[in-house]
Amino acid sequence: MPAVDGPLARTPAELPSAESRTVDSALRALTTSANHGRLWLGIGIVGALVPGRTRRAALRGISSLAIASFTSNAILKPIIGRRRPEIERTAMGRRIERRPWTSSFPSGHSASAAAFATGAALELPLSALGLGPLAAAVAYSRVHVGVHHRSDVVAGAAVGVAAALLGKRLWPVKPTSPALMAAGDAPALPQGEGLTVVVNARSGSSDGAADALRAALPAVRIVEWDPDTDLADALPAEGEGSLRALGVAGGDGTVASVAAIAHDRGIPLAVFPAGTFNNFAKSIGALTVEQMASAVEEGRAGMVDLGFLNGAAFLNTASVGTYPEMVDRRDRYSQRMGKWPATALAVFRTLRHTAPWQVTINDRKFKVWIVFVGNGRYTPRGLTPSWRDQLAGGVLDVQFLRADRPLSRTRAVLMSFIGLPRFSGVYEAVEAGRVRIQLPEGPRPVAHDGETTAPVDRLDIQISDTRLTVYRG
Known part of the structure; x- marks a missing residue:
């Protein structure tokens, strides 16, 4: 490694001295706790116990750390072989007991810290508020205790960020926003006036869906549907002036059935999450009944593709x-x-x-x-x-x-x-x-869409030439 790489190559002795012994002691403890990634693995294990985005953030942080640690310690350090700063140039109060013997460049601690913090933040952005400063403190501590040059730390942090971004490329981050749709128009229906909602009581968490719908949209018309009967017979006749939009509260199979009728009649569809998985509702940003009710009242809408398999509609x-x-x-x-x-x-x-x-x-x-x-x-x-x-x-x-x-x-x-x-x-x-x-x-x-049909030996699957208008969360 060249002896001169700009102002980042200044030795620890040139850095401002910490006046407080408490600060020196805290930074020594912090830098030691991060040995072999123990600090980050501990945080990751705790985070993995919490379901949802927190667990995904913890696992992404750990996987990013693994990539960064391997890259810095197994590849870059042996190739570059930079000497550590001279121990005599570090104040006694800052020194740690066991100085590392491996190459100084890049800083493995900084790489692991930046990788974990960046990886976790990709899944859970709010985690950066706590993990970002902690990672920066770990990186600085390596200079403070005299085991790294500043450029080692900067390079290590760059390796860590790059590792997290590579991980994102290999394992994409699940988006938090709804999927993109084509532009579409739908009528605003204050209090649900003109909206008929099909409720499948057999589906998932649809128990109580009717009460939630009436609370959110007092003027809505609710149709209780028995899946053993013809859905079209349960709905108002086509062309009836009071029917301006169709809604559905049920699983994805029920949603697809109602979507086919809405598409055929050329009226918009409102999907209320009341099934087991609610895959389509999530993709359009309808996470709660209240969110979809707001979209119906405001007329927020888009257009989506409707697929057909041997004539049967499917959305997912x-x-x-x-x-x-x-x-x-x-x-x-x-x-x-x-x-x-x-x-x-x-x-x-x-x-x-x-x-x-x-x-x-x-x-x-x-x-x-x-x-x-x-x-x-x-x-x-x-x-x-x-x-x-x-x-x-x-x-x-x-x-x-x-x-x-x-x-x-x-x-x-x-x-x-x-x-x-x-x-x-x-x-x-x-x-x-x-x-x-x-x-x-x-x-x-x-x-x-979760519904099983009779066995077949030929499938004709296509996207409809005309899109389906849906209210979006």
């Missing part, structure tokens, strides 16, 4: 074969472990009892394990597609695992464990506005 996803079984296992396992290990275990247990099968996708023949179809491009790529950035892109996203590659099942499981099945060499995707799937070996079960 469709699949062939054992994919629904794999998703169900993954969701159950993820309550006890991280999402990636849960996915790997679900893939292993599903594929262990599954034989590969032949499929033709848009005239291309494959031997596959699993086939997934998204209404729009889903992220992350692979076996854990969770969200879409765009709801009106006009594209179907077909993702599948090939079975005609060596060790395909093993590769899929191993790469799923680290959340990177798309790099397994057995993952493939097809994007098109229309997809034809043929199953030459015979009919297989098909599911769309």
Whole structure:
């Protein structure tokens, strides 16, 4: 390492001295607590106990730290080999008992601190208020105790930030804002006047949905629907002047059924979250009944693509074969472990009892394990597609695992464990506005938006030429 790299190369003795012994003692304790990433691992373990974004922030922080630590300690330090600052130039009160013997450049402590803080902040921005100053204090402490030059610390911090951004590239961050939609217009309906909402009492958390709807929109008309009956018969006749918009409170399957009628009649749809997963409601920003009620009263709307599978409407996803079984296992396992290990275990247990099968996708023949179809491009790529950035892109996203590659099942499981099945060499995707799937070996079960249909041997899947107008949160 060159002896001169600008003002950042000043030695610790040139820094202002700390007048307080308390400060020296605190910084020595802080820098020691961060040895081998112990400080950050401790914070990460505590954060991982809290479900939701806090857990994701903790896990992303730890994974970013792992990348940064490996890069700085196993790659850069051996290559660069810079000497540590002379111990004699550090005041006695600042020195630590065990000085590191490895290369000074870059600072591994700074890399780990910046990586953890940046990674966590990508998932949970508010965490930067606490982790940012703590990471900066750890970085400064390395100069204060005389084991690093300033440039070591700056370079280490840069490595840490870069590691977190690389992690974001490999494992995308789930957005907090609704997915993009095309511009759309819908009438403002004060107190829900002109809105008829279908409530499926059998779906998820829809118990009490009718009461919540009446409290938020006193003028709303509510239709209790029995899924064993024809939905169209339960709704007001087409063209009735009092019907200006349709609403739905139920699971994604119920939402798709009502969406098909709203699309056919050319009226907007209001989706109230009252199902088990509420995937579509979340994608349009409707996290609560009150949020959607506000959108209805204000007339906030957009337009989204509506998919059709053999004539049946779907808003989110469709699949062939054992994919629904794999998703169900993954969701159950993820309550006890991280999402990636849960996915790997679900893939292993599903594929262990599954034989590969032949499929033709848009005239291309494959031997596959699993086939997934998204209404729009889903992220992350692979076996854990969770969200879409765009709801009106006009594209179907077909993702599948090939079975005609060596060790395909093993590769899929191993790469799923680290959340990177798309790099397994057995993952493939097809994007098109229309997809034809043929199953030459015979009919297989098909599911769309959580609803299972009778087995078929041919699927015609397409995006409707006209979009569906929806109220957005």
